[in-house]
Amino acid sequence: MTGSVGDAEDLVQDAYLGMTKARQAGTVIADQKAYLAAAVTRLGINYLNSARVRRETYVGDWLPEPVVVAFDGPAEQAELADSLSMAFLVLLEALSPVERAVFMLREVFGYDYPAVARITGKSEANCRQIFSRARARIAVGGQARETAPAPARRAESEALARQFFEAATGGDMDALLVMLAPDAVFHGDGGGKAQAIGKPLAGGLPVARLISGIFRRGAGIGISLRLAWVNGQPGAVTYDPDGRVINVFALDIADGIVQTVRSVVNPDKLGHLGPVSDLARLPEKD
Structure with missing residues (x-):
């Protein structure tokens, strides 16, 4: 709700x-x-x-707060989160x-x-x-309620997510482009409080460039990544060198490729996951 x-x-x-x-x-x-x-x-x-x-x-794209379950976490928690996929919750806003x-x-x-x-x-x-x-x-809106994926499909999604984030952290543009749909879309929610794109970015090549740039900058300051199920979808949580949460990624996967990437970086939506980093936070206005 x-x-x-x-x-x-x-x-x-x-x-x-x-x-x-x-x-x-x-x-x-x-x-x-x-x-x-x-x-x-x-x-x-x-x-x-x-x-x-x-x-x-609200400033920029609105995304719901991420519900995060580790890849090796309880299966029933992941299945529950699947009923709350970000795409589904965004559609409910209508x-x-x-x-x-x-x-x-x-x-x-x-x-x-x-x-x-x-x-x-x-x-x-x-x-x-x-x-x-x-x-x-x-x-x-283009999407009925999703049901929990079969174990085989869940394993395939997990494997693709691993490959996707390995390519992102390694700066492998060619691999990213292979895994992104030609019309892939990137959504970023900073809520006017953290660095994020102001509107959705469409196209496999622009999205690949954006993701590659994000992880290239992150590598220079010691950012780490942990794979996780995010609202029942494969994704990842990034952390600063002190172990504080920077953002959460969620991937929409269909037909074996990534259709949509969602990034929640608004600090107000990350506090339930642990201490939140200041790295992406925008300066407060007077």
Whole structure:
């Protein structure tokens, strides 16, 4: 709902606090799961209504906070993150808060329409209409919800990611071009607080040059890289010489090549991963 790890945690905490206060006031809660699902959903809708104004003034590309799982981490965590792919979360931004809530409850979490109606406070017929409209808008955006990749496909993606970042760190332009789609796109989210491209960059050659330049500069100051699953997609986290997070890369892979590269460098979106580096941070304006 939020695209933000910290804000999502706050909403869950607020929902539990609200349930505790309701019980203390004498309210009998027969179904705790249903109560909390409704509370979190409605808090999420309120959050999105207020966040919409902030998104309109956001500097550059907006990307969600990365959910990172190590390549050798628990498989169930990687599969959960796959439901939150960056491409999918970006598409959800096109939906209204209520459309997003109905779509997530029905499509991602599998609630039936009577349950969706109870949670959102809408009629069942209205929820059917909202879901149909939301699904159509997601389809127009070019991507339905992704399902967790089969182990074989996941292994292939992991292997390609290894080769891709080895070529990037080694400055091998020819290898990068082979692994990038001719119409590949690079998205960078600095939020006006860190160095990032101002708008998406399209084309295999320009993207390869940009990535090669990023890693060439990084090599000169001792930047290291750790491969990881990022929202269910192969990617990597980069660190400065002191072990602080600089940015997170996520790769969209289809047909055996990289279609999209996303880079989250906004320090506000990296704090849940550990200490954040100042290397890419822009000077604060007076």
